[in-house]
Amino acid sequence: MSRLRSVPAQRLPARAWSDIAVLSALSLLGVLGFETSFGDYNFLLAGLGGLLVGTGIAVLAYLLRLGTLVSVLAAVLAYFLLGTPFTMPQQGLLLLFPSLASSAGLALGAVFGWADIVTLGTPVEAPYYMPVLPYFAAWLIALVGTMLASRWLPLRPRTVWRSSALLAGPVLLYLAGILMGTDEAYYAGIRGVAFAVIALIWLGWRRSQLATADRVGSSRLLRRKLVGTGTLILGTVLIGALAGAALAPVQAQRFVLREEIQPPFDPLQFPSPLAGFRQYTKTLADTPLFTVEGLQTGQLLRLASMDSYDGKLWNVAGVAGVAGSEGGQAGFRLVGRTIPDPPLVTSVAFSTVTVTGSGYADVWLPGVGYPTTVDFDDSKSSAEAENLRYNAGTGTAVLTSGVKNGYTYTTRAAVQQSYKDEDLEKVPVATVSLPAAENIPDVVVAKATEYTGGADTPIDKLRAIQKALKTQGFLSHGLASDGIPSRAGHGADRIDELFTRSQMVGDQEQYAAAMALMARSLNYPARVVMGFAPAVPDGATSVEVTGSDVTAWVEVAFEGVGWVPFFPTPDQTDVPQDQTPKPKSVPQPQVRQPPRSDNQSDDLLTAVEIDDTKKDDKDKAFTLPGWAWALGGIVGIPMLLILGPVLVIGALKGRRRRRRRTRGSGDTRVAGAWDEVTDGYAELGFQVPRGTTRRLIATEVESQLVGQAGPATGDIRLMPLAELCDHAVFNGEQIDDELVERSWNEALDSLHRAETSVGRLRRLFSRFRIRSRRDWSRVDLSK
Known part of the structure; x- marks a missing residue:
């Protein structure tokens, strides 16, 4: 060899x-x-x-x-x-x-x-x-x-x-x-000036060198270059720091x-939280939803803030901004562990709670106050944290994949400071841009004027509305145990019915929706908040929240204070009976009457039953276990990255060889044999000259080969092949297939012996190369 x-x-x-x-x-x-x-x-x-x-x-x-x-x-x-x-x-x-x-x-x-x-x-x-x-x-x-x-x-x-x-x-x-x-x-200033100085100096110093000068001339040129460089640096700093501020002042x-780009998440793709209020009071009243650790007595769990009303539903839209506030943020944004600071919140305390889900299954993430951090504890839940969106203006968090059973997360939140009414007497409502409340019933506007007739300040008017609703209305969830039926919903027809019936009857859904509409009719920034109000026993470290703990309230924004809560739902459940005497009637035979139809609309919101029955074994499809997918990814991706290019390059080189060997006249195919062998040597890393004769190329390549001949292989020579190709190309005679095959056999034999002699590393690199002939020696390394 x-x-x-x-x-x-x-x-x-x-x-x-x-x-x-x-x-x-x-x-x-x-x-x-x-x-x-x-x-x-x-x-x-x-x-x-x-x-x-x-x-x-x-x-x-x-x-x-x-x-x-x-x-x-x-x-x-x-x-x-x-x-x-x-x-x-x-x-x-x-x-x-x-x-x-x-x-x-x-x-x-x-x-x-x-x-x-x-x-x-x-x-x-x-x-x-x-x-x-x-x-x-x-x-x-x-x-x-x-x-x-x-x-x-x-x-x-x-x-x-x-x-x-x-x-x-x-x-x-x-x-x-x-x-x-x-x-x-x-x-910005330091980075910009540094970038410009480095770039300009490099452009000046890395230009092509001038003609060689003597020692004195070289020293003079160096001094001029140094002076020019110093002047350039000084000018860059002055222009960037002084003239830049005058010509392009800071915006x-x-x-x-x-x-400029709107967030892709749209909360309207999910149902309004308030629309499912009766599902909690009826279907999930005794169902444990989640367990909360660290909740203080009197604290509320916020679920969602709704600031958009279209005559049918209060829904989540988002605060568009707060005038004069740099902290106003719009819409839901994908966040990580750290939550953006909310606008219009004055807080003196922070609260940390840990929530563990059980029977709760929705996208709205319960929490206290306005969260600053959210940590998902379980490793499975941590992957879902990428689906967490948060609206800093409304304090509403959404987990788009849904809160599943067993999820545990810890949230640290700022709690809104509470104010007395006398502290808000001279405080105006905040200038907040909210979605318009549309299709407000006329009776709502009339009742708002009636309830606030003797009040002057915003806080007095809002307290008057709250007091009227709490004292004149009655609480009913529409359950069989309630004394009087109460229809679900908070659309314009239901709110109109709340005020036009002989007695106001409803629950937190209707009263909170009605008060928020009244405040909107007075041009006050109001929204409806839905959440939970569990009773926390003294000394308890955790509390179990059920559907019966659901509640809703109203928040109104005050300038420099924040969102002040109002609770308009009455506590009275015993509705007084009508005292008007009824005319006597002739007794009639007792006939079984059909059931009342007042609660028929309550059935519009029913729990969705999911069929968890398993299919027959014949319908089951074979699935690979998780470890098999992981092993396939760990091994398969690197193998694909390594073998994929090799296969592609091998196919291209094979196609190149077939075209040279089979297409064209005889002399063209003989010349293709020479091209194939010279390209092969170049791909093996040899210095193959370009733009010269075949004999000179053969001499140059042979000079790189050791002339020691082994007993089996002999010397690797290219000169006979060069002479054969020159004769076939320049003699002007017809070249038969026998001469073509002979030239190709000699070329491939020479290339094969070279490949087996260079070693495995160079032979491996040649598999990745697909090039024409190259002359590495032409590169001037001194430049």
Whole structure:
């Protein structure tokens, strides 16, 4: 077996190292712009990891003489294999190695992270794959920039525009940090000036060198260059700090994408919580819904705040904003553990409770006050935390996947400070933009005017409405044990009936809905809140909440105070009987009467029965266990990334060989044999000259082969094949198939012996290459 002389390792151009260093520094300045979105510095570790992986793979691929396609494939493989410890160590195996969850997160973050980050509440803590965004951005910029600095720029005259091409990636990364951040910039002046200074100095110093001068001339040029650099730095700082402030003053509000893109979540896709009020009082009255630990005596559990009324339902829409308040936030946003601060809340205390679900099954997340953090304790529930949406204006949290049996979460919340009526005498209602309350019955407007006739201030008018409803009305849930029927619902017809019947009869659903409409008719910002009011025994650490604890109340916003609660539901349940004497009638035979139909509408809201019966065994489909899916993902994804490119490149190389061997005239197919063998040697890492004769190419390649002949193989020679191809191409005679096969047999035999002699590593790399002939020696490493 013949031996091959080792090919010298390719060195990275000296000037490329400084280019890569500048590229990395500018990219790091761009990554720092993501600080306002993430809040802590976990993003910085991900960004640094992306820079290291992208730059390292690009440099290593150049040293190993890998082609562009193979380098990109190797970088993609390294992206998945090395990204877990930088982005999602908790999802990895032993915090370092990729798992199915971390591999999926690396793919999801690169694709969907750009859309998620502009719709999430800050700081961004969910979904779990969000740190992948700075990792992917830095990895891509570093990979492309390093490949340009090492492969493209050294082979061409160095001009300003060619050097500027390397700055495109860091500039895009810097802009991404601005557009995807928040109104508060992260050291914008310092980062901007540093970016400009580094970029301008690098562009000036990395231009093509002038003609060689003597020592005196070189010293003079160096002094001028240093003076020019100092002047450039001073001018950049002055222009950026002084002229920039005058020509482009700081705007009151920065342009960021999260303020321009509406959140995709729509609470109207779920039924109104208040529409199911009677389901709790009738169907679930004695059913344990959840257990609450840490609840204080008198505290209420908030379920949902409803601020939109269309004549049929009070529903959840969301506060559009608070005039003059920077804390106003609109709509439901995907949040992580940390919850955005609510507007219009004055709190002097915090409360921490732990809720464990049992019989409760809905999307609205119960809690106390206005939560600041939500921690899902169970590992299964932690995965569902990515579905948590929160409306900071209304204090309403939604778990879009639904709160399931066994879910446990701990919430720490700010509790609204309570005020006495005399403290609110001179306080006006707040200027809050709420959805319009439509189709308010006329009787509601009339009763609001009647009840508030002697009141002047907003608090006096609201207390007068509350007092009238509590003292003149009666409580009934429409149960069989109640003294008088009470129809469910709070649409315009039901509210009209509440006031037009001889006696006001209803429960929290009707009274809270009616008072909120009255307040709206007076142009007061009012909303209906539904929740639970369990009785907490003295000294109890936990309490079990059932459906009978459901309640509803009204909140009105006061300027500088917050949302003040009102409870208009009466406590009286015994409705007085009509005292008007009835005329005597002739006794009639007793006939069994049909049941009353007053409660028929209550049956409109019935519990949905889910058929849990199992299908026959013949309908069951075979499903793989979870460990099989996990093992398949851990092993299958890396194998696909490794074997997939090999199979594709192998198919392309096979197609290239068949076309050269079978298409065209005889002399063309003989020339194809020469092209095949020279391409094969180039793919094995040999220096194959270009633009010269076949004999010179054969001489150059043979000079790289050791002329020691083994007893079985003999010397590897290319000169006979070069002479054969030259004769076939230039003699002008018709070339028969026998000569074509002979040339191809010699070419493939030479290539096969070379492949078996270079060693396994170089032979493995050749499988990834698909190139035409290359001349590595033409690269000038001194530039």
